[in-house]
Amino acid sequence: MRAQLQTSSPSGVLRTTNDIASMTLDEITSLMQTLGEKPFRAKQIFGWLHNKMSPSWDEMTDLSKQLRDKLRRFPVSSAPSVVNTSASHNQKPETHQFHNTSKYLFAMADDNIIESVYMGYNYGGSVCVSSQVGCRMGCAFCASGLNGFERNLTAGEMCGQVYGIKKLRDDVSRVVVMGGGEPLDNFDNVVRFYRILTHEAGLNISGRHVTVSTCGMAPRIYDLSALKLQLTLAISLHAPDDETRLKLMPIAKAYPVNQLISAAKHYGDATKRRVTIEYAMIGDVNDSEAQAFALAKLLKGGLFHVNLIPINPVKEKAFKPSPRERVDRFAAKLNGMGMETTVRRSLGGDINAACGQLRNTRLSITDKAQVIT
Ligand code: SF4
Numbered sequence: 001m002r003a004q005l006q007t008s009s010p011s012g013v014l015r016t017t018n019d020i021a022s023m024t025l026d027e028i029t030s031l032m033q034t035l036g037e038k039p040f041r042a043k044q045i046f047g048w049l050h051n052k053m054s055p056s057w058d059e060m061t062d063l064s065k066q067l068r069d070k071l072r073r074f075p076v077s078s079a080p081s082v083v084n085t086s087a088s089h090n091q092k093p094e095t096h097q098f099h100n101t102s103k104y105l106f107a108m109a110d111d112n113i114i115e116s117v118y119m120g121y122n123y124g125g126s127v128c129v130s131s132q133v134g135c136r137m138g139c140a141f142c143a144s145g146l147n148g149f150e151r152n153l154t155a156g157e158m159c160g161q162v163y164g165i166k167k168l169r170d171d172v173s174r175v176v177v178m179g180g181g182e183p184l185d186n187f188d189n190v191v192r193f194y195r196i197l198t199h200e201a202g203l204n205i206s207g208r209h210v211t212v213s214t215c216g217m218a219p220r221i222y223d224l225s226a227l228k229l230q231l232t233l234a235i236s237l238h239a240p241d242d243e244t245r246l247k248l249m250p251i252a253k254a255y256p257v258n259q260l261i262s263a264a265k266h267y268g269d270a271t272k273r274r275v276t277i278e279y280a281m282i283g284d285v286n287d288s289e290a291q292a293f294a295l296a297k298l299l300k301g302g303l304f305h306v307n308l309i310p311i312n313p314v315k316e317k318a319f320k321p322s323p324r325e326r327v328d329r330f331a332a333k334l335n336g337m338g339m340e341t342t343v344r345r346s347l348g349g350d351i352n353a354a355c356g357q358l359r360n361t362r363l364s365i366t367d368k369a370q371v372i373t
Helices: 025-034 040-050 065-071 155-166 183-197 218-227 242-248 257-271 289-299 324-336 357-365
Strands: 005-008 014-017 081-088 098-107 113-121 124-129 132-134 149-152 172-177 210-214 232-236 275-281 304-310 341-343
Touching: 025 040, 040 155, 098 155, 113 155, 124 155, 149 183, 155 172, 155 183, 172 183, 183 210, 183 218, 210 218, 210 275, 218 232, 218 257, 232 257, 257 275, 257 289, 275 289, 275 324, 289 304, 289 324, 304 324, 324 341
Parallel strands: 124 172, 172 210, 210 232, 232 275, 275 304, 304 341
Antiparallel strands: 005 014, 081 098, 098 113, 113 124, 132 149
16 A cells, blocks of 8 residues: 555645655554554654654664564655765854854755755754755846756655754754745645654754745745744845846746735734845845835835845856945945844855855766765
């Protein structure tokens, strides 16, 4: 028989998964019942997969050999393998907050390559995971879509990125879904990933320590609002008006700025969670004082926090970073108009840390990963 369970997606469509590493505890419990096994077996299996971070039936030694043999016919998505790492040490001593960034390239079972980033802070480590292989959103400043869209990642494959890094860096306590891919374009798997990651029988990461960053799929923001999860929603806005935004992000055509901000305000109202507005500072494109003024006006009355991001240059793209004094002026204008604003340090610019860049470097060396274990 196939280990295929039906689960309800937020859009009301019944979805299925047959990958045990992508199943919630409730789903594994149903599977055990279907197999005539005791329900407590599900918690043991879930614990092995998501607390001990072992994707192998052989290691689940508190299950009888007979049960393990019975379960072997059900797939457990294999953990991605690290094929390359690079570290950055651009600590800003004056802040005493930021320690280091490491990027990890993972090879998937089908030889696709994805990237994840570890960022170490005084308060703990944060892992930025990919949700898709490639991306179909085509943002003009981003390297992730340069090789097109390949496929969605499963929840198990997203967990695998966190676990792969946590095994090397024990302090991981926060997760951001914003590496390669658009998370809300892979909605069901990302929601599954959140539920697994935050489950007390797994890694038990606080829901508030999970951030999902979208380029602005407005209808899916409403779907997410309905679930009332504790996660932090971040929206890559990058421009306060449609004309500028369209130059940067094709999705602006489908969901104009006003529609997107209405969805974001709805998310804030529904969840009482503050929404982060990500704004990449691109020289002479979106960094004028007039644009800062327009942005503050647009966000007025909502539960927002603006995060300005000095961009890393992408060699295949023409955009240049805003000079630091322009970033500071932009931030001062927003703060002066009552909009809480921070400037993110440009993390890991020396190691190709812009979205998708490390993956592209690797792909230019070889189309398929040579797995180094
Ligand atoms: S910024 Fe995000 S949504 Fe846009 S192309 Fe890159 S990965 Fe895709």
